[in-house]
Amino acid sequence: MVLKIGVVGFGKMGRIRKATLDARSDARVVALADPYADMSDQQGVSRHTDWEKLLEEDIDAVVISCTNELIPTVAVAALAKGIHVFCEKPPGRNPQDVHRIRDASLQHPELIVKFGFNHRYHESVEQARRLVSSQSLGKILWMRGVYGKAGGPEFDKNWRNEPSRSGGGILLDQGIHMIDLFHDFCGTFTEVKSFVTSQYWNIPVEDNAFALLRNDEGQVGVIHSSATQWRHTFRLEIFLEKGFLTLEGILSSTMSYGKETLIVARNTFDENGYPLPNPEEVISFFADDRSWEKEMTEFVTCALAGDAIKIGTVQQAVDAMETVFAIYGADKSWNQSGECEQSA
CATH class of the missing domain: 3.30.360.10 (Dihydrodipicolinate Reductase; domain 2)
Structure with a gap:
């Protein structure tokens, strides 16, 4: 099985995440969303200015690389649609933001949520x-x-x-x-x-x-x-x-x-x-910096196998x-x- 992934936010980190995923055989980025970034060089993927449109695509997981104020809203919406979530750090603007993600993840224990503490x-x-x-x-x-x-x-x-x-x-x-x-x-x-x-x-x-x-x-x-x-x-x-x-x-x-x-x-x-x-x-x-690769390896393999995340867990994000x-x-x-x- 190949994990179909959307990326929300296509600045520096979004591009790093996509390049890391593009090197894998068990994952494929199929959609991007960013209201400001130039995505004209990204062929073979659907491109959106609205992240909500991206979540309507046929995707298994989403990488959230947008600004902090949007992170909890995108994460909670993705979980509600049955989509695995990878979030950059910090996990929002304040403890209340990450608590929102934690509470949503508890409602969907079958889904993977991982944070980018690379x-x-x-x-x-x-x-x-x-x-x-x-x-x-x-x-x-x-x-x-x-x-x-x-x-x-x-x-x-x-x-x-x-x-x-x-x-x-x-x-x-x-x-x-x-x-x-x-x-x-x-x-x-x-x-x-x-x-x-x-x-x-x-x-x-x-x-x-x-x-x-x-x-x-x-x-x-x-x-x-x-x-x-x-x-x-x-x-x-x-x-x-x-x-x-x-x-x-x-x-x-x-x-x-x-x-x-x-x-x-x-x-x-x-x-x-x-x-x-x-x-x-x-x-x-x-x-060699293999942190991005190792990070995505855990996310993709856990999403495909249904295994628990060990690094970048919801509780670790709450604690930080x-x-x-x-x-x-x-x-x-x-x-x-x-x-x-x-x-x-």
């Missing part, structure tokens, strides 16, 4: 996960993550900085990936402290968020999400009882985050069992969104949380 599929992350799961380095004590970019030309005019359309700023747009990785390694957090600011860009959403997170096991996460990181940076440090892991750089289409590497350091101890400083580091380099908004809400001087609730 960072879990990067090779550095997969290797780090295997090392942590092996317990060879002991238990995680704490983590520190920095994910930031410089904004770019006309960053302040981008729809991602319009609260009614996006729901939030850099933390919701990019930092949510780091939060999802924190959850991957340590589970969800129950205590949150934060500073959320708009320091440089003249925008009504945050351009920096700093947060301290702690879970019921006492593990602590420190995150900085920034749109004033003039040198693009992805770095995740995981400190354990017997060593540490550092994930530096992340492969992307622009390569602006540098080479993707994983540093593994195992502690050495003196004769009394005390850890010695600066353990030897072993560095691995990764040349709720942590983002817990960070917004923990800074009482930042009113973004209230604004987003009103826009729901």
